[in-house]
Amino acid sequence: MVSPSALDLTATEKVYMGERAATAITQEAERLGAQRVFLLVSSTLLEKTDEIDQIRKALGSKVAATYHGMPPHAPRGAVLEAAAMAREVNADLVVTVGGGSVTDAGKIVTICLKHNILTHEDMDDYRVYVNDEGEVVKPVFDGPDVRAIICPTTLSGGEFNPLSGATDEKAKLKQGYETRLMAPVTVVLDPALTVHTPEWLWLSTGVRSVDHALEALASFESNYFADGMAASALELLSEGLARVKADPQDLDARLKCQVGAWQSMVPIVGGVPMGLSHAIGHVLGGSFDVPHGYCSCVMAPAVLAFNEPVNGERQKRISRAFGRPNDPASVIVDELITSLGMPRSLTAVGVNESDHALVAENTMHDFWARTNPRTVEKAEDVLPALKLAAG
Template sequence: MVTASQVMLTATERVTLGVPAAEAVAQEAAARGAARVFILASSYLNRQTDEIRRIEAALGARHAATHDGIQPHAPRSDVLAAANAARAAGADLVVTVGGGSVTDAGKILLICLKHNITTIEGFDDYRVRVDDTGAMVIPEFAGPDVRAICVPTTLSGGEFNPLSGATDEAIKLKQAYTQREMVPVCVVLDPAITVHTPEWLWLSTGVRAVDHATETLASFLSNDFCDGIADSALRLLAAGLPAVKADPADLDARLKCQIGAWQSMIPIIGGVPMGASHAIGHVLGGTCDVPHGHTSCVMSPYVQAFNASVNGERQKRISACLGDPSKPASELLDKLIRGLGMPRSLREVGVSENQLQLVSEYTLEDIWGRTNPRPIKTAADVMEILRTAMG
């Protein structure tokens, strides 16, 4: 019997592979007739390397302004400051160059421009909420007039997803925003610009992409198309991440990782909900200041172990992608992550016992808090996973 499903598509028009960032950005800006290009950059790349100067030079007279200063997990105040700078520059195209927080800020910034958000409180009308049943409540609003180009320097994959996150500093909770045209019109995958990314950040966000793929393959709400894409993503990442650790100058391996991260996002964009690793990870980031990638390094194997009693058959494909279908997926994920030198417990990433109750409660408010294969209905269910992950 055929199971009906669908795959959602976004408004990204182009992805360049291996083209130098400055060249790709200049070509896209010219093709779009942009005259006021605003660059939102990683502080490190902007202040410690010449990569942003190269992009500015390639843009020439089209370059209007460059801004940096986005902190991890994109605090609302940082996003608002960037939006104000883009507004002051009269931006008609935004280019983000950096990791996931810079990317998210750049996408949400577009909504700030469109809807004239000028206060922290103004974000509230546009964020996704979760009702008492766990269903997402997505506000409807017009998409941006100004589009973006994203040049990612990590592997979290948010550049392919209209869903973006910013942290409400008042309650220390990372919240979601989404609208189809928030995605960039063009994504530039340039492995050469990623050599500046610290090893821990590259590898940990690579594990974040692994988490995208494994939670797809573990989900009962996936389909053959999304499973196939996730399978390919996981194999590319499982090969590419250790290769980059062994030789950071291996640009072919870096590009394989970038393609794997892209593929890992396609099921999420297509409508496959993630599970508890992502839901808990969002809270660990916004509430406990755990780096984005480290959340998956810690949580992914524990969540797969928690779920194995209900989706063990689906997890066998994860194990096959990781090289041994006879072993539990959680065990193989643990081996991969430890081999990359990443943390494997909440204690290692600075989470204390007295934070667990708040994390468990906030997880139920996350967009994926109720879509785990093994149902999570109460904070006590989340606590079961968290206590195992304390280490």
């Protein structure tokens, strides 16, 4: 019997693979007719490399303003500050060059421009939230007129997603914002740009993309197409990450990682829900300042083990993708993360047993807690997964 399914598509029109960022951005600015380009960039790339200078030189008079210094997890205040700068120069194209927080901020800036979002409180009307009945509420609003080009320097994969996260500094929660046109018009995968990314950040965000694929293959709501994308992503990422660990200058391996991260995002963007690893990860980042990639390094194997009693058959596809069909998925993933030198416990990232109750409580505010394969209905249901990850 055929189970009906559907795949949502985004509004991204073009993906460059292996082209230098300055060349690709300039070509796209010309194609889109942009005259006032707002650059939102990594401070490290701006201050310690010539990458941003090359982009600005290639764009020439089209550069209207440059913002740098976006903090981790894209706090609302910094996003609003960037949006104010873009608004002041009447930007007609946003270009981001940097990691996941820069990517997220750039996409949300386009919404701030469209809806004249000026204050912390204004953002509340546009965020995704979970109501008192446990239902995920996604506000409906018009997409941006000013689109974004995104050049990622990490492997978090947010460049392919119409969903972005920003942290409410007052509630200390990372919250989602989503509308179809918030996905960038163009993505530029430039492996040469990523050699400046610190090893820990590249590898840990690579594990984050591995986790996208893991939770897709583990989900009962996946489909043949999404499963294929996720399985291929695991193959590319497991090889690519190991090769970059061995030789940071291996640009082909870096591009494999980037394409693997892209493939890992296809199921999420297409509508396959994630599970508890992502839900807890959002809390670890927003409430405890754990780096984005480290969240998956800590939680992915634990959540696989937590879910295995209910989705063990689904997890066999994960094991096959790693070429180890007879080994438990949680063990394989644990060994991969350990081989990359990443942290493997909550304690290792500064989250202690005394914090577990707060993590569990905040997790229930995340929209992916309710879509975990093993039913999670209340905070107490999260605690066993946290115990498995405690270290």
